[in-house]
Amino acid sequence: MSLSTLISLLSLISLLNLSTSTNITQVLSTHPEYSQFNAYLSQTKLADEINTRQTITVLAVTNGALAPLAGKPLSVIKNVLSLHVLLDYFDAKKLHDIPDGSTLSTTLYQTTGNAQNKIGFVNITDLKGGKVGFGSGIPGSKLDSSYSKEIKQVPYNFSVVEISTPIIVPEILDAPSPTSDLNITGLLEKAGCKTFASLLLNTGVLKVYQSSITKGLTVFAPNDEAFKKKGVPDLSKLTNAELVTLLQYHALPSYSPIGSLKSSKDPISTIATNGAGKFDLSVGVAGDSVSLKTGLGDSRIASTVIDSTPFVVFTVDNVLVPKGLTGDSPFPAPTPGPAEAPAPADDSPSPAPSAKAPSPVLSPPAPPSESPNEGPADAPGSESSEDSKADKAAAGEIAPGKIVVFVTVSVGVIVAALVS
Template sequence: MAAPLLAFIFSLLAIASTVRGYNITKILANYPDYSSFNSYLSQTKLAEEINSYPTITLLALNNDAMASFAGKRQLSVVKKVLSLLTLLDYYDPESLHQISEGTTLSVTLYNNTAGNAPEYLGYVNITDLYGGQVAFGSAVSGSKLDSYFTKSVKQIPYSISVVEIDAPIIAPGILAAPAPSPANITGLLENAGCKTFAKMLAKSGVLKKYESVIKKGLTVFAPSDEAFKAKDVPDPTKLTKANMVSLLEYHALAHYKPKGSLKSNKNKVSTLATTGAGNFDLTTSTSGDEVVLHTGIASSRLVHTVLDATPVVIFTVDNVLLPTELFGNSHSPAPVPALSPAEGASPTAPSPSEPPTDESPESSHSNSSKGLANSKSANAAVAVSSPSLFTALVTLATIAVFQLVETF
């Protein structure tokens, strides 16, 4: 009886170790051949986003491959290519050679920002070729399979798999560098349905403040035109110039913080309006794959990524961010509209009046041969409390140990 019980204990502890998550930066730090690849994952903030997913396959490039590709390319271009090398599914060397019917399409992190790009741009074609080779290429029609699996690097079963390929996957148009110049910030905002916000930035002069930090990093939370029509939003024409400036500065950060970074954030976030510790800051929480910003008065959800081109990221948000420093508690918190299950929300979103809590976002993805789920279902997220699961598993293991002791 002791042997089966011991096996059960060890299996529980093994599972418990995996639910604690992983840190891709620490994993790759053990492999000097991928130091350049690892460095770029950190510089582009992709490492933080990778760590937020429960299941990932990373197609890693060694230092020689990175040197021939990255060179003098803009960081925003490097990020796009590396995000295309991040598959939101688990493939170890064995499963790569056992693909049903020999070929499949896998969704990648790049699909999250592909927008109205060509069909399948955010997907990778994986094909098990004759002779034992596995090839990778863009899923866009007419693309070549010119990247090949070379070796296994590291696997944490059904959590993360790192395998090496010999060359980057270059999808059509992916090397084009969007220019995040200060001149087109207002144009991008207007096209995204944030004309009121863009007009206020230009008229108040705060746009120049945004421009002054753009080289070091800029994150913008732009309320939609509809957000300014909400009943609890103060009339901008009745604000003093100083308060208007503070309000607009409160909608931006002086550093690059893409969605993945916000999802993993657990600290208060300083804004351009912050002048000292604890004032004009934001807190964040997650609801599935959604990120919610909390001001102390109301909550606002990230709706759409207008631009993510390192070091600039612009989001639209569904509510105007109202700092307590300007508006106190005179305004009732605006409820965050609940998303339908089809849009990937968890059954209950956190109440804006409750302290924010961070949950580990998870995505549900399945291998499909010659099939392709639409981007929403492929990226559907399920919130899972890993610490609670870890505690439960350890408790079960402890009980099993006591039972083992009692048998002797």
């Protein structure tokens, strides 16, 4: 085995181990004293955000210390816990060896765009006697919490440590839930989505959105320029039912912030999905860019209008057009293949649905058959050579001379191979 192959295999094993050990939910699940903290991370979807980042430190708090959060809205709990996710790596050694004895660390809350006056920072200070204190980054704030112990470390990438009490900022803890008196159309209009807001209001879909907020709702709002792009359907030609389906296709019946979307592997059901129509979306991720795939095209998530658990609104660059919305859909279709020659014009009755029509006279000659025992490729009532191949492929048959090999390799097998 070459040295380059050995290095590649070792790198693969390291990546597999890293992906397993950096799942915050799995890490905390083995420590029942953090079960409530872990539950909050899952309910607010912060766990998804944590798992998509590479350099991070989670400041965990025991169940008994979380009393100040009891009864608070999930949106408030999410903001408080966002202060407990540092966008830097800290272990015990680094905490006790802070340059100049004190530092301000950026938190996940700082990335929301709602942080002002250092509210999105945490002050970490090495106190006398080896004690490390934690507090809000707002000048003059007390260091009410302190370092307790290490829980999990993947050096320089992922760390979980326990602190004695949660870091409380009154401006966050006592803030009312933004969804308590929410003006959805006002938010959309301010974000440059006036056309989308007007459609929601005129069709009554706005009421569907409003009734879904408390259970969880994610909205993808096309900006006004998106409705002017080539390929967007003529809305005036859609029936009311089709227009409602189109608008419902722009929302998920669940709370899915950007971290949750990044971790999505399977198609996601929209509000438009029902027994009669499977209107799903797929998610594509390229670095920090997230796009939505409809089957007819992609639309990039451009910005976050509001993210307040359990409600989030994103703007998107293109109108999301689902496949199969109408029978003779005005929506862009996949590129067609070579056009078939027209059938001969005569007055003879059409063949029965189960019978195969003979090839038109003007069609190009079919390729010669591969076996001398085969009849003419396009004889009336028989299948062509290409049709036969397609039917065999559809039936799951494998052509002679073709070998398909499925190989499953575990990490243990790779290691055994390396040792031998």
